[in-house]
Amino acid sequence: MTALLKIDGITVHYSRLAAVRNVSVEVGEGEIVCIVGPNGAGKSTTLLTISGILSPTEGTVTFGSKNITGANPENVARMGISQVPEGRHVFTVLNVEENLRIGTLMRRDRSEIEKDFKMVLDMFPVLAERRRQPAGKLSGGEQQMLVIGRALLTRPKLMTIDEPSLGLAPKIVDRVYEVLTDLRNRMGLTLLIVEQSSERALKAADRIYVLRSGQIQLSGNAKDLRDGEKVKQAYFGFSDAAKHVGEVAF
Amino acid sequence: MGYIIQVIVDALSLGSLYALAALGIGLLFGVLRLINFAHGDFITLGAYALIVPAYGPDAIRFIADFHPVALIICTILVVVAIALLSELLVFRPLRYASAATLMVGSFALSFVIQNLIIMIYSGRPKSLNLWSDLTAIKFDVGGVDIALLPLLIIGVTMVLMVLLVLFLKHTPWGVQMRAAAEDFKMARMLGVRANFVISLAFVLSGALAAVVSLLFEAQLGILMFRMGTPLMVFAFIATVIGGMGSLVGSVVGGMSVGIVSSILQAGLPSEIRGYRDVFVFGLVILVLLLRPQGIVLSRATRERV
Numbered sequence A: 001m002t003a004l005l006k007i008d009g010i011t012v013h014y015s016r017l018a019a020v021r022n023v024s025v026e027v028g029e030g031e032i033v034c035i036v037g038p039n040g041a042g043k044s045t046t047l048l049t050i051s052g053i054l055s056p057t058e059g060t061v062t063f064g065s066k067n068i069t070g071a072n073p074e075n076v077a078r079m080g081i082s083q084v085p086e087g088r089h090v091f092t093v094l095n096v097e098e099n100l101r102i103g104t105l106m107r108r109d110r111s112e113i114e115k116d117f118k119m120v121l122d123m124f125p126v127l128a129e130r131r132r133q134p135a136g137k138l139s140g141g142e143q144q145m146l147v148i149g150r151a152l153l154t155r156p157k158l159m160t161i162d163e164p165s166l167g168l169a170p171k172i173v174d175r176v177y178e179v180l181t182d183l184r185n186r187m188g189l190t191l192l193i194v195e196q197s198s199e200r201a202l203k204a205a206d207r208i209y210v211l212r213s214g215q216i217q218l219s220g221n222a223k224d225l226r227d228g229e230k231v232k233q234a235y236f237g238f239s240d241a242a243k244h245v246g247e248v249a250f
Numbered sequence B: 001m002g003y004i005i006q007v008i009v010d011a012l013s014l015g016s017l018y019a020l021a022a023l024g025i026g027l028l029f030g031v032l033r034l035i036n037f038a039h040g041d042f043i044t045l046g047a048y049a050l051i052v053p054a055y056g057p058d059a060i061r062f063i064a065d066f067h068p069v070a071l072i073i074c075t076i077l078v079v080v081a082i083a084l085l086s087e088l089l090v091f092r093p094l095r096y097a098s099a100a101t102l103m104v105g106s107f108a109l110s111f112v113i114q115n116l117i118i119m120i121y122s123g124r125p126k127s128l129n130l131w132s133d134l135t136a137i138k139f140d141v142g143g144v145d146i147a148l149l150p151l152l153i154i155g156v157t158m159v160l161m162v163l164l165v166l167f168l169k170h171t172p173w174g175v176q177m178r179a180a181a182e183d184f185k186m187a188r189m190l191g192v193r194a195n196f197v198i199s200l201a202f203v204l205s206g207a208l209a210a211v212v213s214l215l216f217e218a219q220l221g222i223l224m225f226r227m228g229t230p231l232m233v234f235a236f237i238a239t240v241i242g243g244m245g246s247l248v249g250s251v252v253g254g255m256s257v258g259i260v261s262s263i264l265q266a267g268l269p270s271e272i273r274g275y276r277d278v279f280v281f282g283l284v285i286l287v288l289l290l291r292p293q294g295i296v297l298s299r300a301t302r303e304r305v
C-alpha cells in the first residue's frame, strides 16, 4: 500500500514547550487510521500540523509526492486534505446551507457538486430540514454532522477528524462511524481519526497509533491489538495505569 | 417647522458620513481585528487625488475636472490602490502579530501618509470646490432652503449600505468574508484564501473611504492634510459604541454620533457651542459605562487569523 500521508519525525512547539516530539504517522490510500491517547497527548497538535495551522520545528509532512510541511492551511485544503478540527467550528453567522456551500468553494465541477450536496443531505436528513436555519441554532450532534458534511463537500482525498464522538450520544457516534466507514468502502476516502476511546478506535480502524506525552507509544494493525491489553498499557503508561483505569470506559 | 427639518437633514447627513467611515473601519476589524487609524488618511488621500501633486499654494485641478462618473471611478481606484498597498507593505507582515501591534502599525501608517502629503502637496490648506452645484441647488421645505448635497449624502449612504448587505449576504465572496470574520482558521482549512479575503476587505474599505472623500470635499471645499482625522475619530467612537465587529453596530453608532452632534450644535446655547465635542464624548463614556460591549452585540469571536 502506498502512503498517501507521511508524517516523518515531527516536533511541534507551543512557544517553548514541545507538545509533540519526533512523531511519525503514515496513512495509506483508502485506509482508516486512528490516533488514540489521553488528554494533552498531542493528538490535536498533530492534526493541526498536517493542516498547516501549526508548523513543526523538525520533521516533514508529505502528502502524495508533495512536501506540505509549513504550507498555508488553504493550500493544504486545496491539495485535498479536509480537516474537521476539535470543537464544532460551524459558522454561526451563516445558515446551514451556506455552511455547506463554503465546503464547495474550491470546486468547479458544478454538476458533481449538486450530486454531492444531495448525498450529504440524504446522509444527514436533519440538515436538509434545517437548510435555512442559522447553524448556531443546531444541537451539538447536528453541528457535528454539519461540519462532517461540509468537509465531505470539499471532496477530499484525505479527511482528518478530531474526536468525532466528543459530546455525542453513543447512538449518534455509531451513526457517524457508520457513515465514515461507508464513505471509505464506497468512495475510497482515506481517513485519519483522532479518538479518545481506544475501544471505538479498535472497532473502526485498520491501524492505530497510541500517542501519549507527545510521543508515539505503540502502533499496529487494529486486528492484532483487538484484545485491548497492549493498547491500554501504552495509553496509560505502566506506572499510572492502575490510577486511571477506572475513569475511562474501556 | 422648517428649522427642525434643517436640523434633521443635517443630523442625518453628518451621521451618514460617520456611518460610512465607520463601516470602512468595521469591515477591517471584522476580518483582521485591525483598528485602522489610517482610515482617516485614506479619506484625505481620496480628496488630494483630485488635484495635481504639486507643492504650490493653489490647487491645480486634475481628477476634479473629470466627468463625474470618471471622477468617482478614478478616486475610488486611487484610494483602493493605496489601501491595497498599505495591506501589502504594512499589515501583511504584521498579520500574525497581536491586535495591539496592528493598531500601532496603523498609527505609524497614518503618520507616514500625513507627512507624505505635506512633502508632496505642502501642509497649507488649499481651496478646492467640487460639484458646487450640489450646494447651490436648494429646495424650499417649510420655508427653509435645504441644499441638495446633504440629501445626496443620505441617499448615497443608504444605497451603499444596501449594496454592501447584498454583497455580504448573497455573493460567494461575501459569504466567504463573513465566514472568515467569524472563524478565520476554519475558513482557511476549507480553502478560503487569507490573502484574498483580507485584500477584499481592504478594497471595500478603500472604496468606502473614497466615497466619503468626495462627499466630504464637496461639503468642505478645502483640502487639508488632516481633513480625514476628525471623521476617523468619530467613526472609531461610532464603532466602539455600536459594538466592535458588528457592521450594523457601525452604522447605528455612526448615525447616533452624527445625530447627537448635530442636535447639540443646534440646541446648545451659543456660549458653550464650541465645547460641543465635550458633550459628545461625555455621552460616549456614559454609553460605554452602561453597555461596555456596545449597542449591538457582535456574534463574531475575537480570535484572529
Ligand SMILES: Nc1ncnc2c1ncn2[C@@H]1O[C@H](COP(=O)(O)OP(=O)(O)OP(=O)(O)O)[C@@H](O)[C@H]1O
Pocket: A014, A017, A019, A037, A038, A039, A040, A041, A042, A043, A044, A045, A046, A086, A196
Ligand atoms: N494553544 C496552545 N498553547 C500552548 N500549549 C498548548 C496549546 N494547545 C495545546 N497545548 C499543549 O500541548 C499539549 C498537547 O495538546 P493537544 O491539544 O494536542 O492534546 P490532545 O491530545 O488533543 O488532548 P485532548 O484529548 O484533550 O484534546 C498539551 O500539553 C497542551 O497543554
Ligand SMILES: [Mg+2]
Pocket: A043, A044, A045, A086, A162
Ligand atoms: Mg485534542
